Amino acid sequence: MSDTTSASAAPAAPAVRFEDFGLSPDILKALAEQGYVHPTPIQAQAIPVVLQGRDVMGAAQTGTGKTAGFSLPIIQRLLQHASHSASPARHPVRALILTPTRELADQVADNVAAYCRFTPLRSTVVFGGVDMAPQTAILRAGVEIVIATPGRLLDHVQQKTVNLSQTQILVMDEADRMLDMGFLPDLQRIINLLPKQRQNLLFSATFSPEIKKLAASFQNNPVTIEVARSNATAENVTQTIYKVEEAAKADAVSFIIRQRELKQVIVFSNTKIGASRLARTLVAEGVKASAIHGDKTQSERMAALEAFKQGQIEVLVATDVAARGLDIAELPCVINYDLPYNAEDYVHRIGRTGRAGASGDAISLFCDKDDRLLTDIEKLIKKKFERAELTGFAPRARHERSDRAERGERSERGERSDRGDRSDRGERSRSSREGGAAPMRREKVDPWFLKPYEPSAVETVSTKPELAKNNRPKAKVAALLGGMPKR
Incomplete structure (x- = not known):
């Protein structure tokens, strides 16, 4: 049984300020530097309940400030143990924050570090895809505060570089996503490593029956906090859906970006190959685009995200690896190139847009084969979409799209492939001038390989039986077997 608290999605009353929660002056100073005065x-x-030491299940749509909702009271509670000593023994892990993705872990770590800036508390982040040595040293x-993805945390546990025996607070951020990604066995292993007496906080945008079952297995009479209807979308995000043929989706994305003069947009694709292909197509159109997905190395993903935040990249084509927790200030638009297979991912x-009260646009493209996915989304968010026409959009002819794709592929393959394309085009053009069909392209064969075998002079001498016999060194035989030379 759990207590339940609910509120509307309207902003908190202006009379409520962060200083009303009794937070430390050092924390308030850090918040003031970032311009935070009124809480979401x-x-x-969440802050007053977490300060009381109660377990919490926090349900809120993305972009509402869940990270500060749990990290600020955690920092406040740990200040009583803060120490300026350099001894590692005075800085045990007292709070553990688990996230499903590397990007979300890195972002939560940045926020926690900013809030801890004027306190003696230390924090760090550990995730996979990068060298363990720097993480181990820290x-x-x-x-006191570790932000981690489950897999890499267990790596450090196995290497005995982290001890969780004094952890007082456990946070699961975006717990539903962790279950979707198959982290349940890892989560259970981590829970078993923690002290029995601790505070458990579980925050997410959606609560499925599986999440509630997980929470019931380790939480103690949690307070459920919901600030919006479950699975609700933000009211300040304008949702538009266009019906476009599958083959014309890439053209539609390019058209929307140019028509709206978008300088910062995330485009979501369901597959890694699709994301890479769309990014190449947009680059061939002159759009500054880059892809981010699971096949990219962690350094490549972080570099692409940083370039996108700095405005060096206009379009970030992403799989759902980037759908959770990425906080990009004032992102004006997101585009669903593919409708997600999982309706909650929508x-x-x-x-990702319309965060912190700002307005935003969410544009989705769909074709006939996406009818079931669209119905699932409408059922989840309890809203019927109005199909709109993409006014002024004229998809390219099929051969024009092929030429453009070929240009994009050539630019990625490089100069060597380009030379091959030019020679191939020359063969085809000669064939068309002669009036015949284009011949099969043949590889050049060195005439030397077609000559009959002729042994060289050295081989001829060495292969004669009598010479080979004379040139063969005599084998040495042990004396006991009669091998001593005669005298």
């Missing part, structure tokens, strides 16, 4: 609804309700030096995708 999830923050206003963990051995001692940190809520998280469009939650």
Whole structure:
């Protein structure tokens, strides 16, 4: 049984300020530097409950400030243990924050570090895809707050570079996504490593029956805080859907970007190959685009995200690896190139825009084969979409799209492939001038390989039986077997 608190999605009353929660002056100073004065609804309700030491299940749509809702009271509670000592023993891991993705872990770590800036508390982040050595050095030096992905945390546990025996607070951020990604066995292993007496906080945009079952297995009489209807989309995000043929979707994305003069947009694709292909197509159109997905190395993904935030890249084509937790200030638009297979991912995708009360646009493209996916989304968010016409859009002819795709592929393959294309085009053009069909392209064969075998002079001498016999060294035989030379 759990207590339940609910509120509307309207902003918190202006009278409520962060200083009303009794937070430390050092924390308030850090918040003031970032311009934070009034809490969001999830923050206003979660902070007092977490400060009391109660377990919490926090449900709120993305972009409402869940990270500050749990990190600020955690920092406040840990200040009583803060130490300026350099000894690692004075800085044990007291709070553990688990996230499903590397990008979300990195972002939460940035926020926590900013809030801890004027306190003696230490924090760090550990995730896979990068070298463990720097993470190991920081963990051995001692940190109170660890933000981690489950897999890499267990790697450090196995290497005995992190000790969780003194952890007082456990946070699962975007817990539903962790279950979707198959982290349940890892989560159970981590929970078993923690002390029995601790505070458990579970925050997410959606709560499925599986999440509630997980929470019931380790939480103690949690307070459920909901600031919006479950699976609701933000009211300040304008949702538009266009019906476009599958083959014309890439043209439609390019058209929308140019028509609206978008300088910062995330485009979501369901597959890694599709994301890479669309990014190449947009680059061939003169759009500054880059792809981010699971096949990219962690350094490549972080570099692409940073370039996007700095405005060096206009379009970030992403799979759902980027759908959770990425906080990009004032992102004006997201485009669903593919409708997600999981309807809940639609809520998280469009939650990348319209954050912190700002307005945003969410545009989705669909074709006939997407009818079932569209119906699932409408059923989840309890809203019927109005199909709109993409006014002024004229898809290219098929051969024009092929030529453009060929240009994009050539630019990625490089100069060597380009030379091959030119020679191939020359063969085809000669054939067309002669009036015949284009011949099969043949590889050049060195005439030397067609000559009959002729042994060289050295081989001729060495292969004669008598010479080979005379040139063969005599084998040495042991004396006991009669091998001693005669005298």
